Amino acid sequence: MPEFESVRTTAEAIGRITCIKTGEEIGLLYQWDNGETQAALYNGSRPKTQNCSDHPAEPDIGAKCS
Structure with a gap:
């Protein structure tokens, strides 16, 4: 069984994403x-969900909205 280098167990909300x-x-x-x-x-x-581990964490991220 392979061992994972970075196991995720808990997450905390650090920011809101607004349009x-x-x-x-x-x-x-x-x-x-x-x-x-x-x-x-x-x-x-x-x-x-979208994994963003390769991007720096910013509390305010804009995204496309309808």
């Missing part, structure tokens, strides 16, 4: 206990 056109909150930015960050964008009732 740069409307100012509406469209998701949250999380930081995992291993330092990686992950964006969780709202999509109806289910969040859509």
